[in-house]
Amino acid sequence: MNDVKPRLVISTGAGMSAESGISTFRDSGGLWENYNVMDVASADGFARNPKLVHEFYNARRRDLLKALPNAGHLALRELEKYYDVYIITQNVDDLHERAGSSNILHLHGELMKVRTIEEPTRIYTLDEEHIETTPDSIDADGNHLRPHIVFFQEAVPNIERAIEWTQLADIFVVIGTSLAVYPAASLLHYVRRGVPVYYIDPNPAPVSADVTVIRKGASEGIAELTRILEENLRGE
Numbered sequence: 001m002n003d004v005k006p007r008l009v010i011s012t013g014a015g016m017s018a019e020s021g022i023s024t025f026r027d028s029g030g031l032w033e034n035y036n037v038m039d040v041a042s043a044d045g046f047a048r049n050p051k052l053v054h055e056f057y058n059a060r061r062r063d064l065l066k067a068l069p070n071a072g073h074l075a076l077r078e079l080e081k082y083y084d085v086y087i088i089t090q091n092v093d094d095l096h097e098r099a100g101s102s103n104i105l106h107l108h109g110e111l112m113k114v115r116t117i118e119e120p121t122r123i124y125t126l127d128e129e130h131i132e133t134t135p136d137s138i139d140a141d142g143n144h145l146r147p148h149i150v151f152f153q154e155a156v157p158n159i160e161r162a163i164e165w166t167q168l169a170d171i172f173v174v175i176g177t178s179l180a181v182y183p184a185a186s187l188l189h190y191v192r193r194g195v196p197v198y199y200i201d202p203n204p205a206p207v208s209a210d211v212t213v214i215r216k217g218a219s220e221g222i223a224e225l226t227r228i229l230e231e232n233l234r235g236e
């Protein structure tokens with residue numbers, strides 16, 4: 001028996017976590033309807049009013065601690081039985097980790113981590129009892145802490161690795177993203193020619209005709225994708 005598994009690369013956005021009760025950004029009622037993105041999620045905004053930015057991410061952490069992985073996250077974990085699954089996520093939550101997925105790359109940072117402003121390679125994971133940070137929060141050496149989030153106007157350090165993963169995909173899947181934010185949205189351009197591409201989203205952004213769109217929410221859409229992939233595996 002040949003036990004080399006096909007490589008399934010999955011790019012997820014906020015819609016992946018919507019069924020866990022985490023707000024998306026650009027849907028009606030989404031976070032960017034209630035907050036000015038450049039105030040709370042940009043480098044300039046952080047320089048101007050760090051307190052507001054800390055408060056914004058404190059609130060996101062409180063929401064995250066109330067959330068659980070949904071059936072979609074768990075189904076992606078299950079796909080590891082048949083595929084080498086690589087997840088590239090724009091999400092800063094840890095729901096793919098908590099669902100047990102093995103290979104996860106965060107493009108926009110991680111909510112439960114902070115790093116020091118003075119030495120950005122000093123990264124700390126917050127413990128669940130102490131999730132609140134302020135402009136006065138410091139580490140043991142007196143360095144100031146900031147959210148481990150990629151703000152708008154900052155580089156996306158993991159994009160190179162994400163492109164490498166994408167170029168190696170045998171199957172590529174996009175789930176729950178408006179494809180509005182670059183460079184994440186550009187990953188689709190790095191998929192090799194002939195590789196099947198699926199896009200699961202109840203309100204998908206326009207994509208080229210060779211992408212199979214599954215116009216459903218994440219958990220239902222992933223169940224459908226799993227059926228399609230099973231049929232394809234059996235048909236081979």
Ligand code: OAD
Nearest residue numbers: 013014015018024025026090108176177178181203217218
């Ligand atoms: P958006 O809020 O832009 O898009 C969310 C997508 O999820 C939309 O296409 C919705 O149709 C879809 N959606 C809603 N409910 C869904 C469900 N139950 N199942 C599946 N899909 C659903 O979020 P992103 O595209 O992830 O960055 O946003 C990208 C980046 O913009 C974020 O990472 C964040 C934001 O500003 C930073 O803050 C750095």
